[in-house]
Amino acid sequence: MERVGFLLKVKEKFINEYKEHHLDVWPKMKSALTKHGWKNYSLFMRSDGLMFGYFESTKSFSASLKGMSNEEINKEWHDLMSPYFEIPDGSAPDKSMIELEEVFHLD
């Protein structure tokens, strides 16, 4: 099993909207994540909008993203989310996630 950690940044002015959307993520989006192996997936936020994501998968982070990138529902979700993120113009949220290195683990 892989444990994946990544960072992403939400614009401060959109923090509340972003959080509201995540109280009610579309069931089809959740099903797609499950189908592509995203398990025990949590998103955490610092007060300035810095986001940390954690999930467990049988695949690498890049393979997990690739599976999702072929799903139409993922494109629709990211079209909705893109304006909320601090990402370079023309990029997509799933291209702007910074993967972190796991330096310690205790079961």
Place this chain on the structure above:
Amino acid sequence: MERVGFLLKVKEKFINEYKEHHLDVWPKMKSALTKHGWKNYSLFMRSDGLMFGYFESTKSFSASLKGMSNEEINKEWHDLMSPYFEIPDGSAPDKSMIELEEVFHLD
């Protein structure tokens, strides 16, 4: 069960040393964490030394830290780690962890 996410910052010049110590965390330190309910605990690092911690516990973050704070081995470990962290003078690593808010979870 609580899922806890927190941030901490390692000084860039000490990144390699910090990582080496975490390849070989003292067994007594790991036992103390387990005794105080820290499960599935991972530390992730960004290339500049920003650290993200994730663990699962039956207790809150503050209660999990409090349990550890009474362990002599935790004091010894933190005495060793303190110089590596960007923390205010006179503070301790376990007082400088910023707890993050969980904004989404998918089992």
